[in-house]
Amino acid sequence: MSTSIRPRTMKDRGGWLCMPLCENVPEGKPGWKKMSCPNCGKLCWERPEDAGIVRISKLDGVCCTLCALEKVAERCSK
Numbered sequence: 001m002s003t004s005i006r007p008r009t010m011k012d013r014g015g016w017l018c019m020p021l022c023e024n025v026p027e028g029k030p031g032w033k034k035m036s037c038p039n040c041g042k043l044c045w046e047r048p049e050d051a052g053i054v055r056i057s058k059l060d061g062v063c064c065t066l067c068a069l070e071k072v073a074e075r076c077s078k
């Protein structure tokens with residue numbers, strides 16, 4: 001069985017989904033839910049459309065904007 005050729009799909013994306021911080025967006029939008037960032041614990045907004053993106057693109061996880069920036073910097077420095 002050959003597994004050498006695999007079509008690239010949206011699943012190849014990976015990465016982190018960043019959620020807007022409540023400090024940056026105090027009002028939020030209808031349907032947004034407050035949750036704390038699993039990484040740093042800051043309050044941020046979980047948007048209903050993000051849940052679908054996480055499932056479709058097999059993201060590594062979700063975190064606030066600040067943590068996402070840190071993670072990108074970490075990845076680039078390696």
Ligand SMILES: [Zn+2]
Nearest residue numbers: 037040064067
């Ligand atoms: Zn965070």
